Amino acid sequence: MSLxxxxxxxxxLVGALASGRFDPSHLxxxxxxxLIRHRLAIATADLITTAASPEAPDAPATLVLRRRRAEVMRxxxxxxxxxxxxxxxxxxxxxxxVIKGPAxxxxxxxxxxxxxxxxxxxxxxxxxxxxAHDALTQAGFVRRDGxxxxxxxxxxxxxxxxxxxxxxxxxxxxxxxxxxxxxxCDLSFADLWARRSPVDIAGQAVHTLxxxxxxxxxxxxxxxxxxxxxxxxxxxxxxxxxxxxxxRDRALRRAQSVGSVRPVRLMLGLLxxxxxxxxxxxxxxxxxxxxxxxxxxxxxxxxxxxxxQSIRPPCRAPLPRCAWRPxxxxxxxxxxxxxxxx
Numbered sequence: 001m002s003l004x005x006x007x008x009x010x011x012x013l014v015g016a017l018a019s020g021r022f023d024p025s026h027l028x029x030x031x032x033x034x035l036i037r038h039r040l041a042i043a044t045a046d047l048i049t050t051a052a053s054p055e056a057p058d059a060p061a062t063l064v065l066r067r068r069r070a071e072v073m074r075x076x077x078x079x080x081x082x083x084x085x086x087x088x089x090x091x092x093x094x095x096x097x098v099i100k101g102p103a104x105x106x107x108x109x110x111x112x113x114x115x116x117x118x119x120x121x122x123x124x125x126x127x128x129x130x131x132a133h134d135a136l137t138q139a140g141f142v143r144r145d146g147x148x149x150x151x152x153x154x155x156x157x158x159x160x161x162x163x164x165x166x167x168x169x170x171x172x173x174x175x176x177x178x179x180x181x182x183x184x185c186d187l188s189f190a191d192l193w194a195r196r197s198p199v200d201i202a203g204q205a206v207h208t209l210x211x212x213x214x215x216x217x218x219x220x221x222x223x224x225x226x227x228x229x230x231x232x233x234x235x236x237x238x239x240x241x242x243x244x245x246x247x248r249d250r251a252l253r254r255a256q257s258v259g260s261v262r263p264v265r266l267m268l269g270l271l272x273x274x275x276x277x278x279x280x281x282x283x284x285x286x287x288x289x290x291x292x293x294x295x296x297x298x299x300x301x302x303x304x305x306x307x308x309q310s311i312r313p314p315c316r317a318p319l320p321r322c323a324w325r326p327x328x329x330x331x332x333x334x335x336x337x338x339x340x341x342x
Contacts, residue, residue: 008030008031008033008034008302009031009034009035009038009230009302011230011273011274011298011302012274012275012276012277013031013276014040014230014233014234014237014274014276015237015271015274015275015276016276017040017043017044017047017234018043018234018237018238018241019237019241019276020047021276022044022047024044024047024048024061027044027060027061027064028060029060029063031060032044032060032061032063032064033063035064036063036064036067037229037303038229038230038231039116039229039230039231040230040231040234041064041067041068041071041116042068042071042072042113042114042115042116043114043115043231043234044064045064045065045067045068046114048061048064048065071116072113074116074117074118075102075112075113075116075117077168077169077170078101078102078117078118078119078120078170079102079112079201079202079204080168080170081120081166081168081170081172082098082101082102082120082201082204082206083204084139084166084168085120085122085136085139085141085166085172086098086122086204086206087139088135088136088138088139088141089122089124089132089135089136091135092131092132092134092135094124094128094131094132094135095124095125095128095189095193096122096123096124096132096207097122097123097124097192097193097196097207097208097209098120098121098122098199098201098206098207098208099121099122099123099175099208099209099214099217100117100121100217100221101117101119101120101121102117102201102202103199103201103206103208104208104214104218104235105117106199106200106201107197107199107208107211107214107239107242108235108238108239108242109238112201112202115231115234115235116231118170118171119170119171119172119173120170120171120172120173121173121175122172122173122174122175123175123176123178123189123192123209124174124175124176124189125176125189125190125193126156126176126177126189128176129150129151129156129162129174129176130150130151132150132174133149133150133151133162134150136164136166136172136174139166140166140167141164141165141166141172142164142165142166143162143163143164144163144164144165144171145162145163156176158180159180160175160176160177160178160179160180161173161174161175161176161177162174176189178216178217178220179220179221179224183259184220184259184260184263185216185217185220185258185259185260185263186258186259187213187216187258192209192210192213193207195209195210195212195213196208196209196210197209197210197211211239211242211243211247212243212247212250212251212254213254214239215236215239215240215243215251216251216254216255216258216260216263216264218232218235218236218239218267219236219255219260219263219264219266219267220260220263222236222263222266222267222270223262223263223266223267226297226300226301227270227297227301228301229301230274230301233270233271233274236267236270236271237271237274237275240268240271251264252264265286265290266290266293266294266297268284268285268286268290269284269286269290269291269293269294270294270297270298271284272284272286272291272294273291273294273295273298274298
């Protein structure tokens with residue numbers, strides 16, 4: 001991590017945003033730009049009062065507030081597309097869960113504007129993939145990869161999602177598994193549906209993952225993308241804090257039973273390293289080795305690079321081309337292995 005990146009956004013400020021202890025009066029231009037890069041503008045803007053916000057167009061607080069307005073406008077497009085897709089699937093009698101995006105915003109902040117969203121993520125049963133494809137194509141959506149047919153058995157086995165695009169110009173990620181890696185977060189749709197939680201998104205009643213399942217998905221998805229945007233760490237802070245002691249125990253037991261222990265341990269290490277004030281070593285019940293891995297990951301992701309750059313630690317040997325397959329998490333062997341897979 002460069003000195004500029006480390007000084008611009010210290011990791012403990014993520015915990016300060018989660019706990020509401022961040023002081024907007026300390027905003028600088030570099031800090032504002034770092035917060036925007038890490039998709040933390042909305043959380044920061046919510047702590048800036050209108051009366052205290054400066055009028056100068058280049059003031060740090062103005063940059064954050066302007067970015068929040070732009071992200072809210074984008075989220076309004078996401079909501080319109082969500083209504084269209086959810087109606088199409090419901091009309092076809094297909095069960096679906098809204099994950100991440102506005103559903104997670106309502107679940108963690110109480111409002112759909114509480115976190116940014118640029119696309120739609122829906123989870124369906126694998127057996128409903130063909131029916132969902134037909135319903136979406138009839139509603140005007142097309143596969144982004146140019147395919148015309150619904151995903152076949154081999155595609156369903158190799159991958160965990162398929163991207164569609166439609167008239168609202170908002171990508172739709174259609175998931176049928178939590179992750180493509182066999183044995184990682186191996187939760188059946190029937191179990192997820194049985195534990196589903198209702199949420200209201202701007203007057204639209206939908207179903208989403210229960211808080212424990214949503215936390216596990218955040219851990220797995222964060223590890224898959226290398227936690228390259230610290231907004232995901234903020235999500236994890238909010239989700240972990242919202243769980244009571246029995247809920248946290250359920251999360252740890254469920255992670256053990258579905259093969260998600262390593263992603264959850266790394267997530268807890270990141271929470272410990274970004275807590276404000278600095279964390280008591282025993283608070284998250286996580287060992288020093290996972291905290292060291294979390295610190296190393298924070299060093300590599302401070303500049304908010306792409307997932308490929310943040311997952312791969314600096315080393316002389318290049319990452320083998322076959323080790324990174326789009327849409328499938330396949331940790332490479334050797335010293336280039338991702339920190340969350342070691």
